[in-house]
Amino acid sequence: MNYIALMNEVIDYIEENLNTAINIDELANRFCVSKYYFIRIFKAVTNYTVKEYVDKRRITEAAKELIKNKKNIIDIAFEFGYESHETFTRQFKRIFSITPMELKKKGAIIFGYEKIIIVERDFKNLNKDLVVDFxxxxxxxxxxxxxxxxxxxxxxxxxxxxxxxxxxxxxxxxxxxxxxxxxxxxxxxxxxxxxxxxxxxxxxxxxxxxxxxxxxxxxxxxxxxxxxxxxxxxxxxxxxxxxxxxxxxxxxxxxxxxxxxxxxxxxxxxxxxxxxxxxxxx
The missing domain is CATH 3.20.80.10 (Regulatory factor, effector binding domain)
Structure with a gap:
């Protein structure tokens, strides 16, 4: 299996659907891989779990919207799939150490998490896990x-x-x-x-x-x-x-x-x- 090509397709799909619900079962089925192998491959190639990657990318894009648009915070939260202002604020502060309101008021510069570059390298199985070859x-x-x-x-x-x-x-x-x-x-x-x-x-x-x-x-x-x-x-x-x-x-x-x-x-x-x-x- 070409892990790099597969993960490039997966990342492209996630990026196109950041404002919708994304779960591992759906991704594994879509790309015809068992859930068990999908989790192992995604973690090995990206060094993130699916949830970590989606959360950080989603909140980064939301932060960009906060800076450049005059939309209400709750509207941006809903746009990126968050169910409430509180959930959005809690996740935002966990990742950026400031609240959405503080960012909007100060217009601070943040270093978010951009779309990951999938690095081409070889992998091998080790201790029932998948790691980069060494x-x-x-x-x-x-x-x-x-x-x-x-x-x-x-x-x-x-x-x-x-x-x-x-x-x-x-x-x-x-x-x-x-x-x-x-x-x-x-x-x-x-x-x-x-x-x-x-x-x-x-x-x-x-x-x-x-x-x-x-x-x-x-x-x-x-x-x-x-x-x-x-x-x-x-x-x-x-x-x-x-x-x-x-x-x-x-x-x-x-x-x-x-x-x-x-x-x-x-x-x-x-x-x-x-x-x-x-x-x-x-």
Missing amino acids: QVVHEKELKLLGKMTQFDPSNEQSIAELTPFVESFVSDYIEKRNICRMYNVVMNQNEISQFGYFTAFKYQDNIQEVDLGEMVIQETTYAVFKYRADLGEIHRTVMNDICRTIVISDLSFNKIGIEFFLVFEEDYFETNEYTIYVPVKK
């Missing part, structure tokens, strides 16, 4: 040379600013030295919102760069994942995939000073494929 490997100590910056993983603009940082490193170092493999290391620097992002290549004795820093990643075991898309666009899906897979696989994250690192081979611009190494322990 391998467990053991790697020796890794010594890198590179440059460090910081970013806020909860801020889309901050994540977007990593792209020119990496592109500059590729231009200044990777291309000039014909280096075949680039590493991007993500680490939590014990700050609430700031993470470190170290873009690098493997240490070589014959390369001396006074403006580059060194990093040593200790020998350890990794869960290894492959993706074929711009990480900046799919980072939420990737992080949810990793967390869910680690839990289901009975592994645990190994705190060795980094969260994970990405490896980009020289054919990345042709394949759009990269590998993510997450330190784990059994």
Whole structure:
């Protein structure tokens, strides 16, 4: 079964029917899948339950209507399938931490939940569940040379600013030295919102760069994942995939000073494929 194609059809159907009642039995029947498998596939591919996805998309679209239209709150609530003002307000505040009235008065900017982008990747059955495909490997100590910056993983603009940082490193170092493999290391620097992002290549004795820093990643075991898309666009899906897979696989994250690192081979611009190494322990 092509899970990606199926879920793309399901998401399109949900998006076209956000203002009507949607339930799992109806969806499973419509797409000719048993309810049991439908629940597993939807959760694995989207990292949401059907109810979570529908609730967040419905309330996001309702919030947009509140901001741009002069309709009464109750009318918008009814339009999106809510039975009462109270139910709508309770759900709204649960997701956005403000009430519909507060949003309407202040015209606040909210970061809602847009239509999900279904990321193409492979899956496998594990412990009676469906998870994104991965391998467990053991790697020796890794010594890198590179440059460090910081970013806020909860801020889309901050994540977007990593792209020119990496592109500059590729231009200044990777291309000039014909280096075949680039590493991007993500680490939590014990700050609430700031993470470190170290873009690098493997240490070589014959390369001396006074403006580059060194990093040593200790020998350890990794869960290894492959993706074929711009990480900046799919980072939420990737992080949810990793967390869910680690839990289901009975592994645990190994705190060795980094969260994970990405490896980009020289054919990345042709394949759009990269590998993510997450330190784990059994």
